[in-house]
Amino acid sequence: MLFNGRPLDLRDVLNETDAVLEAWYPGTNGGAAVAELLYGIAAPSGRLTMSFPHSAGQIPVYYNVFNTGRPQDPNGERVRYVSQYLDVPNEPLLPFGYGLGYTDIRYGEASLSSGTLNADCKLTLTVAVTNSGEFAAEETVQLYVRDMAGETVRPLRELKGFEKVRLEAGETKMVTFEITEEMLRYHHSDLQYNSDPGRFLAMVGPNSRDVRELAFELR
Structure with a gap:
C-alpha cells in the first residue's frame, strides 16, 4: 500500500510483494x-x-521521450556508443498508463480500416479486448501514435486517445478509435501547426509499453 506524491523506486518492494496498491x-x-x-x-x-x-x-523518465540519434539495439544486445545505462534498462520499471486489476484482460489482433490517411478522410483502428478472468473489470484501452520522420524531433509515442470499457467475466468487446490528420499535427520550427506526410505507427494496448503496432501513411 503506497501513499506518495511522486514516482518511487519500487524494485525491492515489487520483489517482496504479490501486489502493490498505489x-x-x-x-x-x-x-x-x-x-x-x-x-x-x-x-x-x-x-x-x-x-x-x-x-x-x-x-x-517519461513515456513520450524523444528519439535519440544512437538508439539501443532492438534485440537487447549491449554494445558501445549507444544510449543505454550500465545497470538498468532504458525503459521504466512501470510504464505510463500501467495498471492491473483482479482479472486477466487480453488483447486480440488490431486492424486499421486503411493503410493511408489524408486530410479528407480518417482511419478506424479496431481491437478486440477480452476479459478471460473470473471477475468483472473496467479496462482502459489506450491509443498512441508515433511520427517516424518529422520536420523536428518527435516523441517515440504520444497518447492520442483512450476508452474505458466494462467487461463481464468471459466477455469480449471490440474497441474502436478514429485517427484523423488533425491528430498528427505539431508545431514546426517556424511555429506553424501542421502535419508532415510520411509513415506513422499507431499503437494500441493497456499501457504505453505493451502495445500492438500498426503502420499507416499520411499523404
Missing part, C-alpha cells in the same frame, strides 16, 4: 475507497499517470 494522496475519503479495493467490493481500474523508474539515476 493510492497517491487520496483525500478524506481515501480510507474507505482503499478498504473497498482491498476487500474486493470494488475493482481497481486506475492507471499510472507517470512512469516509475528502475532507480533514481533514471530520472527524469
Whole structure:
C-alpha cells in the first residue's frame, strides 16, 4: 500500500510483494475507497499517470521521450556508443498508463480500416479486448501514435486517445478509435501547426509499453 506524491523506486518492494496498491494522496475519503479495493467490493481500474523508474539515476523518465540519434539495439544486445545505462534498462520499471486489476484482460489482433490517411478522410483502428478472468473489470484501452520522420524531433509515442470499457467475466468487446490528420499535427520550427506526410505507427494496448503496432501513411 503506497501513499506518495511522486514516482518511487519500487524494485525491492515489487520483489517482496504479490501486489502493490498505489493510492497517491487520496483525500478524506481515501480510507474507505482503499478498504473497498482491498476487500474486493470494488475493482481497481486506475492507471499510472507517470512512469516509475528502475532507480533514481533514471530520472527524469517519461513515456513520450524523444528519439535519440544512437538508439539501443532492438534485440537487447549491449554494445558501445549507444544510449543505454550500465545497470538498468532504458525503459521504466512501470510504464505510463500501467495498471492491473483482479482479472486477466487480453488483447486480440488490431486492424486499421486503411493503410493511408489524408486530410479528407480518417482511419478506424479496431481491437478486440477480452476479459478471460473470473471477475468483472473496467479496462482502459489506450491509443498512441508515433511520427517516424518529422520536420523536428518527435516523441517515440504520444497518447492520442483512450476508452474505458466494462467487461463481464468471459466477455469480449471490440474497441474502436478514429485517427484523423488533425491528430498528427505539431508545431514546426517556424511555429506553424501542421502535419508532415510520411509513415506513422499507431499503437494500441493497456499501457504505453505493451502495445500492438500498426503502420499507416499520411499523404
